[in-house]
Amino acid sequence: MKKTKLFAAIGGVGLVLASVFLIAADHVDAPAVAGTTTDIADLYAFEGDNPNNTVLIATVQGPLAPGDQSNNAQFDEDVMIQFNIDLDNDFIEDRVIQAVKRGDSMYFFGPAEPAITGLNSTVATFATRTAVKISTADDVQTAVSENGMSVFAGPRRDAFYFDFNRFNMVVSGAVAPEGFLPPAEASDFFENLNVLALTVEVPNALLGEAPVHIAEAAGLVDPGVLPSTYNVWATANRKQ
Amino acid sequence: MKTYKLRLLFVAICTSLLFVGCNDDDDNGNIIEVATCDDGEMNGDETGIDCGGSCEPCNEALDFSGTYVQEDSMGRPGINTVFSGSDAVKNDFNNTIPSDRAAFTPIFENTLEFYHDVYALSLGLTEDDIDYETNILGLDAPTLAFVLAQTDALQVAPNAPTSYFTPGGTFLTGRNLSDDVIDVSLILMFGGEMGNRFDGNNGTPQLTSDGVDAGDRDFTGGFPYLETPNL
Numbered sequence A: 001m002k003k004t005k006l007f008a009a010i011g012g013v014g015l016v017l018a019s020v021f022l023i024a025a026d027h028v029d030a031p032a033v034a035g036t037t038t039d040i041a042d043l044y045a046f047e048g049d050n051p052n053n054t055v056l057i058a059t060v061q062g063p064l065a066p067g068d069q070s071n072n073a074q075f076d077e078d079v080m081i082q083f084n085i086d087l088d089n090d091f092i093e094d095r096v097i098q099a100v101k102r103g104d105s106m107y108f109f110g111p112a113e114p115a116i117t118g119l120n121s122t123v124a125t126f127a128t129r130t131a132v133k134i135s136t137a138d139d140v141q142t143a144v145s146e147n148g149m150s151v152f153a154g155p156r157r158d159a160f161y162f163d164f165n166r167f168n169m170v171v172s173g174a175v176a177p178e179g180f181l182p183p184a185e186a187s188d189f190f191e192n193l194n195v196l197a198l199t200v201e202v203p204n205a206l207l208g209e210a211p212v213h214i215a216e217a218a219g220l221v222d223p224g225v226l227p228s229t230y231n232v233w234a235t236a237n238r239k240q
Numbered sequence B: 001m002k003t004y005k006l007r008l009l010f011v012a013i014c015t016s017l018l019f020v021g022c023n024d025d026d027d028n029g030n031i032i033e034v035a036t037c038d039d040g041e042m043n044g045d046e047t048g049i050d051c052g053g054s055c056e057p058c059n060e061a062l063d064f065s066g067t068y069v070q071e072d073s074m075g076r077p078g079i080n081t082v083f084s085g086s087d088a089v090k091n092d093f094n095n096t097i098p099s100d101r102a103a104f105t106p107i108f109e110n111t112l113e114f115y116h117d118v119y120a121l122s123l124g125l126t127e128d129d130i131d132y133e134t135n136i137l138g139l140d141a142p143t144l145a146f147v148l149a150q151t152d153a154l155q156v157a158p159n160a161p162t163s164y165f166t167p168g169g170t171f172l173t174g175r176n177l178s179d180d181v182i183d184v185s186l187i188l189m190f191g192g193e194m195g196n197r198f199d200g201n202n203g204t205p206q207l208t209s210d211g212v213d214a215g216d217r218d219f220t221g222g223f224p225y226l227e228t229p230n231l
Helices: A002-021 A068-072 A164-170 B002-025 B079-083 B087-094 B104-122 B141-150 B181-190
Strands: A040-047 A053-064 A079-086 A095-102 A105-112 A129-133 A150-157 A194-203 A230-239 B068-074 B154-156
Touching: A040 A230, A040 B068, A040 B154, A053 A079, A053 A230, A095 A150, A095 A194, A105 A150, A105 A194, A129 A150, B068 B079, B068 B087, B079 B087, B079 B104, B079 B141, B087 B104, B104 B141, B104 B181
Parallel strands: none
Antiparallel strands: A040 A053, A053 A194, A079 A095, A079 A230, A095 A105, A105 A129, A150 A194, A230 B068, A230 B154
């Protein structure tokens, strides 16, 4: 009896964790958004090839299988993807870059100080607007705004990598008590999958001054150990 | 008055130069008119000044009004999916703004311990036998939970190289496409103070690396930085 309970507990745990990690970046997360056009898969933010620029990438609706699923995936005109940039460590957005689809194009607004912050947003139509035709696999379109921001929207290979199948076994405990596999045996679940991607490369001068690193501000590292940093997150927002 | 006349003269000279320029290039005698999307005139197939037709759609045709409500939110990779633990909490997390997530800190700490209980049981031990240990960044469980729940954004350095986490090097300055965020997350959760607590050696399960890297992905192609989709 006890043993049965134990396995039931482990099995239950496994299920919870499996739904969890389908994962890890944010690939298929909460049930309310899983499989919908507001489902964010990943967020990347890094120094551009031009070190005066920051690159922001949000991927959505992933993972998509090659073929029909990828070819038929569409951005949603009722969804606004927003990059949020916090400049004073209060985790409230001070600058936003927004992307909204209209027709065959993606329209980017900003960077701009948002009219309102919080769960509700409005499109910053007062800000610099940059349009780019949404790319396909063999027709890649990019555009550069008058303020120097480069933009892209379209399907891309998923950059996220993870041995997801092995993970499911690992979290089932007894199935794989030795844990993950050595590199020669491990397998990247996302290797041949795709996502819909938004890329913007923005001059740092348009974003403003970055505050002291939050880890330093929170007293977790000594002063000067880490550079000043923006706090950046992405949101997917549906028109009401 | 004098200034005005001078300006007029200047305009006249420039205009004449422009026509001369045109004529010089116009070797067959025909006037070549090139409509562009930024010449300030409605020409070509445009339906408004520099818009419509083969140019961008005209402003008037596009409606960006209305209120958009947050449905999904993401800062660091894997936070909500890994630490929220239940479907209800996951939905809750997505519908909460980053500055208002104090309530998630104790939930995340419980989940962190819960994962260790899972492995304790899978190794034939009891839940009390294996607990989270302070990680390579020196963060104990409550502090790690705080960092994960209440500072959930990518910290992005505008004036320094990007690294999600490089053991012994820089960390929390952004997320590169190539960064192995899974291994980093596993090390911070299961690596203990040295980063190798459960690394598959000395009879421990391998919980600090999933064994895969970026493989044949190539992120060096410049903007838009991601590769063409798999066909």
